[in-house]
Amino acid sequence: MMTEIELQNLVKQVSISYFNLTFQHKASFNRRLKTTGGRYLLQTHNLEFNPSMSDLPEFIGIIKHELVHYHLHIANKGYQHRDLDFKQLLQRVAGLRYAPKLSDSKKHYRLWLYRCQNQHSVYRQRRFNTANYRCVKCGERFNFIGQVNHE
Ligand SMILES: [Zn+2]
Ligand SMILES: [Zn+2]
Incomplete structure (x- = not known):
C-alpha cells in the first residue's frame, strides 16, 4: 500500500x-x-x-x-x-x-490440505475431523497439513 x-x-x-x-x-x-x-x-x-x-x-x-x-x-x-x-x-x-x-x-482462495498416510492429498474448503474420514484411494487415515493458497 x-x-x-x-x-x-x-x-x-x-x-x-x-x-x-x-x-x-x-x-x-x-x-x-x-x-x-x-x-x-x-x-x-x-x-x-x-x-x-x-x-x-x-x-x-x-x-x-x-x-x-x-x-x-x-x-x-x-x-x-x-x-x-x-x-x-x-x-x-x-x-x-x-x-x-x-x-x-482475487483468484486465490484458501483451502485446507489433508494428506493420507500414502501421501494422497485432499483439499477442502471446510475443515473436517480426521477421525471420521478415510482416503477414498487407499482407505488410510488423513493427517491435517494446514492452510494453503489455491488458484
Ligand atoms: Zn473516466
Ligand atoms: Zn490415500
Missing part, C-alpha cells in the same frame, strides 16, 4: 512521462470508491483513487485514464468518455478503458 505522498509523486511522474504535461493539483485516496479505480473532480481538478487498487499492475493504467480526463478538461477539450478527444488521447497513452474488476485479482 502506498502513501498519499507516493501517490502524488506517481501521478506527477505518469503525467510527465506519458502526457508531457505537469499535474498541478492534488491526488489522494478515497476509501469510499468501491468499483471504480479513480475519479476526476471537475470543480477542484483534483484526482481521487481507490486505495484497494493501488497494488494492482493495472494501477498505472487507472492513473492514465484519470489524467486523460484532467488534461483534456483543463485544455477545454472533450474530456468525457464519449468524446473523440478522450478516446484518442486515451488510446495514445494506452490508458485503461475501464477499471479492472477486483474479483479478477
Whole structure:
C-alpha cells in the first residue's frame, strides 16, 4: 500500500512521462470508491483513487485514464468518455478503458490440505475431523497439513 505522498509523486511522474504535461493539483485516496479505480473532480481538478487498487499492475493504467480526463478538461477539450478527444488521447497513452474488476485479482482462495498416510492429498474448503474420514484411494487415515493458497 502506498502513501498519499507516493501517490502524488506517481501521478506527477505518469503525467510527465506519458502526457508531457505537469499535474498541478492534488491526488489522494478515497476509501469510499468501491468499483471504480479513480475519479476526476471537475470543480477542484483534483484526482481521487481507490486505495484497494493501488497494488494492482493495472494501477498505472487507472492513473492514465484519470489524467486523460484532467488534461483534456483543463485544455477545454472533450474530456468525457464519449468524446473523440478522450478516446484518442486515451488510446495514445494506452490508458485503461475501464477499471479492472477486483474479483479478477482475487483468484486465490484458501483451502485446507489433508494428506493420507500414502501421501494422497485432499483439499477442502471446510475443515473436517480426521477421525471420521478415510482416503477414498487407499482407505488410510488423513493427517491435517494446514492452510494453503489455491488458484
Ligand atoms: Zn473516466
Ligand atoms: Zn490415500
